[in-house]
Amino acid sequence: MHHQIKSLLHFERDSQFTKRVLILSLPSAVLFLTLISLNLLSPAISLLCYAIIILFNMFSLFPISYELQSLRKYTYSLANEQTPDPQTMNLSEKDARELANAINSIHKFWKSQTDSLKIQTMSDAAVLDTLPDPILTLDSQGNITNCNQAARNFLGNDILSHNLDSYFSTNIFIASVTKVLKGKSRSESLIFHASEYNNRPIYAHITRLPWETQGRTTAVVSLNDISKALSLEKMQSDFVANASHELKTPLSVISGFIETLQTTARDDADARDTFLGIMKEQTEYMSALIEDLLSLSRLEMNRDKELKEKVDITEVIDDVVQALKIKAFNRSLDLTVREDKKIPKIIGDNQQIHQIVQNIIDNAIKYAQANSEVSIEIKNVAQIPSAPGQNIAAGKAVSIAVNNKGPKIDKADLARLTEKFYRMQVHKDMKIKGTGLGLSIAKQIILHHRGNLTVTSTSYNGTTFTVYLPVKQK
Ligand SMILES: Nc1ncnc2c1ncn2[C@@H]1O[C@H](COP(=O)(O)OP(=O)(O)OP(=O)(O)O)[C@@H](O)[C@H]1O
Ligand SMILES: [Mg+2]
Incomplete structure (x- = not known):
């Protein structure tokens, strides 16, 4: 009651x-x-x-x-x-x-079912967000129903419910998407250039989902920016083309002289001496080139090798200077070495560091103005100057500055000196021999050691290459 x-x-x-x-x-x-x-x-x-x-x-x-x-x-x-x-x-x-x-x-x-479904969806979304390539899902009309973080970074934050064709106008891509949405194809793959995004080459894969989702998601589109891969491929094929060309030139010179010696100059003793001299020079150039190519491939192979030797940089420089003394003397150059007290041993690869020093001092001697001074300065530094996009070790380092006198190198040339096979036109015109690989080899070794290479050039002071190598790798 x-x-x-x-x-x-x-x-x-x-x-x-x-x-x-x-x-x-x-x-x-x-x-x-x-x-x-x-x-x-x-x-x-x-x-x-x-x-x-x-x-x-x-x-x-x-x-x-x-x-x-x-x-x-x-x-x-x-x-x-x-x-x-x-x-x-x-x-x-x-x-x-x-x-x-x-x-x-x-x-x-139902609450527990919905909760576990929510958790599942959240973790699926988190997994999709970790993928580096943009992924989008589309309904049967081509509207974006879902996407991952990479897609939002690429196309913008508010892409949901917008139609894919408002982001891409490339006909072949939109045609492939339509084909899949209309059920005329299960999946399509293609490479297209996205005119809206700096004409970047994109590998697109469009797949139709195997089940019906009541008018919602019909297809999944993944987009992969392949500009880096393509430029790497181009660099590799350019490298092979350059290397073949560089080898072919001396070979054709040598075979031309052999032919002349076998025919017209057969009994001409003077011509024979001159030709043999040129042939010797060409073979020397070829073996230098092959040596550089082998160095590059060795570096490529040992890219992941742990650096663990203790290297005494002053000792390495003394060795190189001893070996190059005669070359400097022949060009009437004064080769001087100055060093800070207590240069520490650094952790690295002895043979590779020898090669850096050798290539850079060799250049200074080769390209210096005759009758001048080539100076080498070894110093302790607290920090390696940073360079964008490079993995440079923090902490103490040793710097090796190699200076030679000569005309100022302009900015455009300075930026290209470490490119493979790049040689300045003035030096080609002066018939100074070289393969154009020395600096790129040095640069690769320096990067492998997490160091840095800088170049400055003024008309008064000449050109200075400075190599920075960290004392410790960690
Ligand atoms: N100290 C320097 N002074 C002026 N120009 C230089 C100097 N060092 C390098 N260069 C320029 O940079 C180019 C590339 O140098 P690099 O050492 O890579 O090749 P190379 O000396 O021509 O050939 P290699 O070292 O394989 O015999 C040179 O051809 C030259 O034009
Ligand atoms: Mg060189």
Whole structure:
């Protein structure tokens, strides 16, 4: 009774309640009317009894109606993703309680299912975000339904629901996407140049999903910017072309002279001496070239080799200077070495560091103005100057500055000196021999040691190449 009074206080008008009470009381009304018409009961008593029945019906229907209302409210709030407390309902009817429990279990079951689905979707999205290439999903109309972080970085943050053709106008790409979306092809792969994105070459792969997703995602598009791979491929083929060309030139010179010696100059002793001299020079050039090519390939192979030797740079420089003394003397150059006190040993590859020093001092002697000074300065430095995009070791380092006098090298040439096979036109014109590989070999070794190479050139001071090598690798 107490519960019913409490319910009454919270009861909201149920539009169906009066109807239900009246329908339930209808058979009694019919019964009383029959009894009255048969004069078996007076109308006053009938009315009183009928009123009692109506009251009784109201009382017995009230809790059911109230609890139905509570259940309805409860279910609605669950549907609206609120989490009401089922205890607050105070259900007294057994059936209503069981119904509430059943609804609760269904709700719990679906909640756990949705939660695990949410977690799965989040981790799938996180996995997709770690991929470096843009990935997009499209609906059957070509609208973007989902994408990863790389796609947002590439095309913009608000790409969802936009059509793919608002980002790309390249016909062959859009045609391939349409073909897959219309079900005419299961998957398409192509390389196209994206005119909207600096004409970057892009490898695109479009796949139709194997299942129907009720008008949602139909196809997956992955885009891979292949400009780096293509430029690497071009560099490699340029390198092979250059190397072959460089080898072919002296070979054709030598074979030309052999032919002349076999025919027209057969009995000409003077010509023979001159030609043999040139042939010797050409073979020397060829073996220098082959030596440089072998150095490059060795460096390529040992790229991941751990550096662990203790190298005494001053000792290496002394060795190189000894070996190149005669060459300097022949050009009337004064070769001087100055060094800081206590130059530490560095961790690296002795033979490779020998090669850096050799190539750079050799250049200074070769390209210096005759009768001048070539100076080598070894110093301790606290830090290697940084260079964008290079992995340079932090901490103490040793610098080796090699200076030679001569005309100023202009900016455009300075930037290209370490390119493979690059030689300045002035030096080609002066017929100074060289393969154009020495500096690129030195640069590669320096990068391998996580050091740096800088060049400065002024008309007053000449040209200075400075090699920085870290004392420790870690
Ligand atoms: N100290 C320097 N002074 C002026 N120009 C230089 C100097 N060092 C290099 N160069 C220029 O840079 C070019 C590339 O040098 P690099 O050492 O790579 O090749 P090379 O000396 O021509 O050939 P190699 O070293 O293989 O015999 C040279 O041809 C030259 O034009
Ligand atoms: Mg050189």
